[in-house]
Amino acid sequence: MIEVKNLTKAYGNFVAVKDVSFKAENGSILGFLGPNGAGKTTTMRIITGYMPATAGTVLIDGLDIFSQSLEARRKIGYLPESPPLYPDMRVEAYLRFVARLRDVPRAKIDAALEHVLEVCGLTDMSHRICGQLSKGYRQRVGLAQALIHDPPVLVLDEPTIGLDPRQIHEIRGLIHNLAGNRTVVLSTHILPEVSQICDKVVIIADGRVVLEEYLQKLPAGTSLEDIFLNAITKERHDDGATAEESLEEVGAGHT
Amino acid sequence: MKNSLTIAGKELAGYFLQPVAYVVMTVFLLLGGFFFFALLRYFEVMLTAYSAMQNPEVLQRLNLNDRVIEPMLHNLAIVLVILVPAITMRSFAEEKRTGTYELLLTAPIRTGEIVAGKFIAAAAFMLIMIALAGMFPLILVAFGNPEVGVMFSGYLGLAFLAISFVSIGLFTSSLTQNQIIAAISCFGLLLLLFVISWPAQAGGSSFAGLLHYLSLPEHFSQMVTGIIDTRDIVYFLSLIFVALFLTQRSVESARWR
Numbered sequence: 296m297i298e299v300k301n302l303t304k305a306y307g308n309f310v311a312v313k314d315v316s317f318k319a320e321n322g323s324i325l326g327f328l329g330p331n332g333a334g335k336t337t338t339m340r341i342i343t344g345y346m347p348a349t350a351g352t353v354l355i356d357g358l359d360i361f362s363q364s365l366e367a368r369r370k371i372g373y374l375p376e377s378p379p380l381y382p383d384m385r386v387e388a389y390l391r392f393v394a395r396l397r398d399v400p401r402a403k404i405d406a407a408l409e410h411v412l413e414v415c416g417l418t419d420m421s422h423r424i425c426g427q428l429s430k431g432y433r434q435r436v437g438l439a440q441a442l443i444h445d446p447p448v449l450v451l452d453e454p455t456i457g458l459d460p461r462q463i464h465e466i467r468g469l470i471h472n473l474a475g476n477r478t479v480v481l482s483t484h485i486l487p488e489v490s491q492i493c494d495k496v497v498i499i500a501d502g503r504v505v506l507e508e509y510l511q512k513l514p515a516g517t518s519l520e521d522i523f524l525n526a527i528t529k530e531r532h533d534d535g536a537t538a539e540e541s542l543e544e545v546g547a548g549h550t
Numbered sequence: 551m552k553n554s555l556t557i558a559g560k561e562l563a564g565y566f567l568q569p570v571a572y573v574v575m576t577v578f579l580l581l582g583g584f585f586f587f588a589l590l591r592y593f594e595v596m597l598t599a600y601s602a603m604q605n606p607e608v609l610q611r612l613n614l615n616d617r618v619i620e621p622m623l624h625n626l627a628i629v630l631v632i633l634v635p636a637i638t639m640r641s642f643a644e645e646k647r648t649g650t651y652e653l654l655l656t657a658p659i660r661t662g663e664i665v666a667g668k669f670i671a672a673a674a675f676m677l678i679m680i681a682l683a684g685m686f687p688l689i690l691v692a693f694g695n696p697e698v699g700v701m702f703s704g705y706l707g708l709a710f711l712a713i714s715f716v717s718i719g720l721f722t723s724s725l726t727q728n729q730i731i732a733a734i735s736c737f738g739l740l741l742l743l744f745v746i747s748w749p750a751q752a753g754g755s756s757f758a759g760l761l762h763y764l765s766l767p768e769h770f771s772q773m774v775t776g777i778i779d780t781r782d783i784v785y786f787l788s789l790i791f792v793a794l795f796l797t798q799r800s801v802e803s804a805r806w807r
Contacts, residue, residue: 343656347805364805369658379653381560383567395556396657440653 296321297342297448297478301351304337311337313502314351319478319495321447324470326493327482328523334502335482336376339452342480343373355448369398372446374454378437382426386417386436389425390443397444411439414469430457438466442473449473451481455488467492486519498526553659557667558674565637565675574633575679581629585622586686593617614696615776619687623704623774626683627767630712631740637675638719639733641668642801646727661801668720669794676712680705700776707773710786711766715740717793724800 297319304312312334319325329335341348344360344367353360358367381389390411394404412418415435420428425436434457441449454470455463470479471492483489489496490510496519498506505526513522565571593614600609645651654664687701718739723732747765750758762768769782 340652345652345656345804365658365660368656371656373652373656375649375652377649379648379650381564381650382648383564384560388563392556392560393653393657396553396654396659398658 296354296356297325297480298354299338299342299351300353302338302341302348302353303350304334304341304346305349311502312341312348315499315502315504316351317497317504317507319480321478322474322476323494324474324479324481324492326489326496327480327499328484328486328489328496329482329499330484330527333499335499336452338499339373339450339480339482340375343371343450344368345375370446370448372441372444372449374437374441374449374451376452378433379440380425380428380433380436382424384425385421386423386425386428387412387421389436390439393440394443397446399444407443407445411442414442415439416465431459431462434458435462435466438469447477449477449479449481451479453483454481455483455485463488486523490519498523500527551663553663554666554670557654557659557664558670561641561668561671562674565671570636570640571675574637575682578626578629578633578679579682582622582626582683582686585625586618586689589618589621614690614694615700618690619696619701619704620774622686623708624767624771626708627711627770628744630708630715631737631744634676634712634715634719634740635722635733635736638672638716638723638736639729640723641672641720642724643727643729643732647729655804661805662798665720665724665794665798665801669717669797672716672720673713676716677709680709680712683708697776703776703778704774706778707770707782710773710783711770714766714786714789714793717790717797721793721797721800724797 299315299317302312302315303310315334315338317325327335327338337346340346342353342355342360344364347361353367355367355370358370360367381392384392387408390408391404394407395401399407412421415438417432417435417439420432420436423432425433428436434454438451438454441451451470455466458466467488470481473479481493493510495509496506496513497504506522510519513519593612596612596617597609600612642651645654655661684705687696687698687705690696690701691698715736719732719736722736722739723729725735726732743764743766747761747768750761750765763785769785772779772782
């Protein structure tokens, strides 16, 4: 269960995320959609405790990511935008290192390693050097790294990017199977991905949530694409108002 | 502690996955061997010259510790000023650039444990390298009769010096994601520690005292001459502590709102 509450993140004067709130329930897959630069990665980095929010908070299974950071981080598996691999390490050594960092008990590391290598299709690659892997395999190692401690919460930042169609199909299947009673949040800008595997969709544009809805409850007959484009353009129309608002804010800042 | 050792193990193995560690060790030992050879050769020439002059007083004062080990250790300290930045520049800067920093900071570990792990690895690397340079005194012990205690004190000084350098290197690396910037600023700080007492004569006595206290060679040469004084050890330990504390703050600052 992830509860994002009134999250705001400002980089200097630039506000990347404005008052974002949404909820991802246990056993569901939440698709986090938005155009480039909408604030998806920033939001995910805050959820995983990599960077602090300017305001608002995130609860991971009820644990606050800021005040109970260690306990909350223990529950998360995270695949960042670019897989966090050490280019000189071999796949197996790397995954063992992550397993120890993630507090997998020593006796269970072998089993955990074998399991993630198998589900991510890396069994034959375990002795390869990370830096020499293709983009698709790097992505898989990144995914394996996020899964190795069997976390109740999974945060995946564009998990299928850079994969070939067959791999995309496999990884989607994998994520679908993973859900179980886990909470999964995945960001993407591939719309069919969301309609295929997600239970809930959150659309974000210009740092604001413009739609949070269960896929089943979306009006029948409308495609996700229409809804997405609608939500984003609606945001654009609102921009007149928000521009004035932000002008006032800037003015207030100067006085 | 367990997490620190996990990181330390990965870091130490990481040094040897790249050619940098081998290059640094080779340069250090080759130069060390060259200094040792040159100084020993000079010592031998002087020895024959003074023996020929039949001057027992001067001959008595001529010894291996003063003429070979002491200048060699001082030279190696200068070599470390150049080599340590090359070893430590990667530690944080590269993690930030490749994105693995995100892995470390989202793992359930404290920033202090990350810093401690990286420190243990870099310090261990330095100790291995200095231990290998211990072959030079061993050669002297095998073929001459130097004072072992003084040599031990000198090597202990070199180890303290190297570990202090490493802490400063970790700090500069934690400030940037650019390895060159990390290395150059570390190099600058280390060099400054060497020359900081130069303006001492110009200032008042308390100012001069402060500069002399901060000056790294003053504490190091004490140990090289065989004097293990708690003041010098406290100096090195404070340097290490302050540098690591600043590193931890710098890493932790990523979490400040």
